[in-house]
């Protein structure tokens with residue numbers, strides 16, 4: 001049996017465990033520092049075995065995945081270096097930053113084990129094993145950060161195992177990874193939190209802000225509800241990159257202040273045109289780092305049983321509905337439902353199906 005040890009079976013560790021568990025020849029062991037978590041992992045059936053003993057989890061493992069918050073990764077690499085790991089064992093991590101953990105692993109004494117940094121570029125604002133899903137990485141990018149000293153056979157071994165995630169493996173240097181991911185993920189998380197907190201402040205004096213903010217505002221700020229501890233670690237770890245980005249962001253907002261003060265309509269138009277042109281060239285229908293909502297809205301008559309009818313029609317057509325929600329902010333327009341799907345294909349099929357049976361569907 002190939003033994004896979006997962007340290008920290010939360011959203012990401014749990015999702016990896018679900019990708020591997022039950023596959024021929026694989027056995028998955030989960031580790032947590034807490035007894036209660038070990039019991040939960042087993043109860044939910046995400047792992048084959050679970051333990052609070054670092055040694056027991058790591059012993060004889062062919063693969064070790066470190067899936068704890070970024071601030072704890074270096075301690076884990078250090079703790080592993082004190083154990084007698086199986087020769088050829090591949091140690092990898094899933095942290096959202098790569099430079100520091102890769103540097104730590106390079107200097108650690110891992111014996112005949114090999115470290116290859118990793119970052120599955122998919123996730124969500126949710127956390128914990130309760131949010132884990134075997135679909136999480138499907139069609140997403142999964143970064144690996146091998147260097148010139150990493151043997152090709154080790155890269156191949158890890159890449160082969162990761163085929164169970166259905167992600168696309170890409171190789172990126174750790175520092176370059178942190179710069180890019182800083183701009184496309186970490187900065188957007190900061191902006192979302194700052195924006196939500198700005199509106200939260202206004203809302204203290206006027207609750208109409210939150211009433212009217214639902215819908216689009218809620219969607220663009222979804223990532224502002226991400227796990228505080230996980231994000232504290234990511235931002236502090238990537239602070240050099242983020243400080244530079246935030247200064248550039250300040251320049252961007254200052255430019256808008258100037259354009260407004262000067263009533264520079266042409267400047268505003270140019271900014272929107274350039275942004276639109278760049279955005280239209282982004283790859284479409286590809287799972288990006290910040291996940292999309294595959295959603296549509298339908299107007300439904302306000303009578304009993306309608307939700308059941310919609311869900312049944314989609315179910316009968318084998319369309320996987322992941323969430324259904326009544327839009328409260330539009331109470332004045334009875335019967336608006338928001339339908340969410342995990343995949344673009346499901347959304348497309350649902351729009352087609354619901355249109356055919358007479359519902360009016362909006363994006």
Ligand SMILES: NC(=O)C1=CN([C@@H]2O[C@H](COP(=O)(O)OP(=O)(O)OC[C@H]3O[C@@H](n4cnc5c(N)ncnc54)[C@H](O)[C@@H]3O)[C@@H](O)[C@H]2O)C=CC1
Nearest residue numbers: 008009010011012067068069070095096122123124127128
């Ligand atoms: N949340 C996301 O969407 C993504 C997160 N990541 C990275 O994955 C890693 C795990 O994040 P999530 O799974 O989202 O978090 P999570 O909170 O769902 O899971 C973290 C796991 O680590 C354990 N843990 C927490 N603090 C610990 C500590 N000090 N020592 C030992 N164990 C501890 C928790 O019990 C839990 O099992 C982080 O390094 C994060 O940067 C990577 C891709 C996406």
Ligand SMILES: O=C(O)C(=O)Cc1ccc(O)cc1
Nearest residue numbers: 096122123124125289290291
């Ligand atoms: O919720 C979202 O859309 C995310 O942004 C998920 C995410 C969070 C952290 C990562 O390192 C990668 C992806």
